Amino acid sequence: MGLDISLYKKVNGFTLDVKWKIGKEFAVLFGPSGAGKSLTLKMIAGLIRPDIGYVFSAGNAYFDSKSNLNIPPQMRHCGYVFQDLALFPHMKVRENILFGAKGLNHDEAAGRCEDLMKRFQIAALHDKMPSEISGGQKQRVAFARALIRRPEMLLLDEPFSALDTPLRVEMRAFLKDMRSEFNVPVVLVTHDFAEACDLADNIIIYSNGNVMKTGAPAEIIADPEYVALQSYLNQCAGYSSRVLNLNS
Amino acid sequence: MDSKVLFSMKLSLQVASVTTFFVVIAGVFIAYLLAAKHFRGKELVDILFTLPLVLPPTVTGYYLIILFGRNGFIGSMIYEWTGWTIMFTWYAAVLASFVVSLPLMIKTTRAAIESVDKNFIDASYTLGRSRFETALKVIFPLARKGIIAGAVLSFARALGEFGATLMIAGNLPGVTDTMPLAIYSAASSGDWKSANMMVLLLTLMSVVFLYVANKYSKRII
Numbered sequence: 001m002g003l004d005i006s007l008y009k010k011v012n013g014f015t016l017d018v019k020w021k022i023g024k025e026f027a028v029l030f031g032p033s034g035a036g037k038s039l040t041l042k043m044i045a046g047l048i049r050p051d052i053g054y055v056f057s058a059g060n061a062y063f064d065s066k067s068n069l070n071i072p073p074q075m076r077h078c079g080y081v082f083q084d085l086a087l088f089p090h091m092k093v094r095e096n097i098l099f100g101a102k103g104l105n106h107d108e109a110a111g112r113c114e115d116l117m118k119r120f121q122i123a124a125l126h127d128k129m130p131s132e133i134s135g136g137q138k139q140r141v142a143f144a145r146a147l148i149r150r151p152e153m154l155l156l157d158e159p160f161s162a163l164d165t166p167l168r169v170e171m172r173a174f175l176k177d178m179r180s181e182f183n184v185p186v187v188l189v190t191h192d193f194a195e196a197c198d199l200a201d202n203i204i205i206y207s208n209g210n211v212m213k214t215g216a217p218a219e220i221i222a223d224p225e226y227v228a229l230q231s232y233l234n235q236c237a238g239y240s241s242r243v244l245n246l247n248s
Numbered sequence: 249m250d251s252k253v254l255f256s257m258k259l260s261l262q263v264a265s266v267t268t269f270f271v272v273i274a275g276v277f278i279a280y281l282l283a284a285k286h287f288r289g290k291e292l293v294d295i296l297f298t299l300p301l302v303l304p305p306t307v308t309g310y311y312l313i314i315l316f317g318r319n320g321f322i323g324s325m326i327y328e329w330t331g332w333t334i335m336f337t338w339y340a341a342v343l344a345s346f347v348v349s350l351p352l353m354i355k356t357t358r359a360a361i362e363s364v365d366k367n368f369i370d371a372s373y374t375l376g377r378s379r380f381e382t383a384l385k386v387i388f389p390l391a392r393k394g395i396i397a398g399a400v401l402s403f404a405r406a407l408g409e410f411g412a413t414l415m416i417a418g419n420l421p422g423v424t425d426t427m428p429l430a431i432y433s434a435a436s437s438g439d440w441k442s443a444n445m446m447v448l449l450l451t452l453m454s455v456v457f458l459y460v461a462n463k464y465s466k467r468i469i
Contacts, residue, residue, distance in 0.1 A: 042370075045370075045374050046373075047370050047373065047374070072373075073370075073373040073374050074373055074374075074376045074377065074378060075376075076374075078374055079374075080370075080371065080374040082367050082370070082371060084365075084367055086365070086367040086368050086370070086371035088368060088371075088386060088390075089390070090389045090390060099372070099375055099377070099385070100375040100376070102375060102376030102377055103376060145375065146374075146375075149375070149376060
């Protein structure tokens with residue numbers, strides 16, 4: 001009851017050709033910029049149409065080129081957190097979260113919103129504009145907005161990339177707590193190997209539009225090919241000292 | 249104030265207000281289609297709506313006569329059904345102002361809509377919101393500065409419209425003589441007092457409108 005995808009897409013001279021399957025687990029798409037990680041997320045969410053392939057979530061077909069099925073993003077029940085968070089600058093914190101409550105009646109939406117704001121410790125910010133809150137608070141608002149509809153999966157496109165290191169560590173802890181509360185498949189895109197190892201049940205390593213390797217963090221590090229893999233990891237931004245720390 | 253001047257001023261403001269109302273509705277809709285949709289002939293549609301911006305107003309007026317005159321393509325059908333023609337009425341002045349103002353509204357609004365970050369639109373879709381809801385609650389509010397600037401520019405353009413109005417509405421004293429037409433009549437007949445007053449009024453109003461438009465469009469134009 002997870003996520004099963006096969007995607008093929010040619011776009012501006014770049015070819016994405018990937019196939020993977022996850023259960024209700026925390027999967028991390030890891031690789032350098034331009035490897036096709038964010039493109040994969042957008043195709044899962046229905047924001048970009050693949051040329052060929054399929055996307056199955058919890059047994060439901062979202063996209064299948066064979067039967068010409070393409071469910072629009074509005075109907076896919078994906079919680080999506082964007083790299084820049086995409087909080088609507090003209091809406092207050094509470095309005096931003098409630099904007100995600102499409103299809104819920106007023107009382108249910110308000111109840112869920114209050115509950116999420118309490119859990120994520122942002123209740124006091126309900127009438128603030130996004131421009132008036134900190135980076136970490138914005139992250140929490142974006143997560144609350146993505147979760148209010150209780151999505152079938154959570155897609156996170158480098159949501160911590162703009163944060164400094166202490167805040168990244170704090171947000172990773174927040175994400176782990178959140179993960180234990182909301183039992184849905186999570187797919188996180190990152191080019192930070194330490195972050196990938198810290199969070200993932202399963203790492204899917206991307207290279208130039210293909211899946212290079214898949215496995216649990218411990219399996220990948222214990223793999224005899226890991227030394228060879230290190231030269232590739234070295235190319236990925238944000239890697240350098242972090243992998244050395246993992247080795248030690 | 250002279251009753252003729254007062255009438256012309258009232259008529260000009262009435263024509264410009266009604267024109268702006270329709271220009272905003274049509275302009276936002278067309279600008280959204282041009283900015284967000286991909287369809288065959290899109291550039292042709294853009295050229296068609298932009299044409300009055302570069303055509304001499306008399307040419308635009310001539311086209312309007314061909315279309316809406318009593319024997320025109322659309323005008324003849326209206327006349328056949330209702331026995332009424334738009335020619336030489338203040339509605340004709342609205343029609344002329346609408347056609348020449350619309351490109352300003354479309355250009356300004358389209359630029360504003362295209363400048364909305366695509367991630368906001370994608371975020372709205374992933375949150376279950378339809379294209380219509382996304383346009384209404386995300387795109388238009390974020391493009392509001394451009395929309396307001398377009399509306400103000402359109403109002404100012406409608407207020408100063410002369411050539412196309414003269415062609416289709418004529419210059420009937422007490423009926424269709426908007427301020428630009430009344431200024432022309434006053435100057436032609438040597439009524440410099442009225443001409444001076446109306447020129448001063450129009451200049452002042454234009455300065456105010458440009459100031460407002462600039463204030464709202466700093467990020468757009």
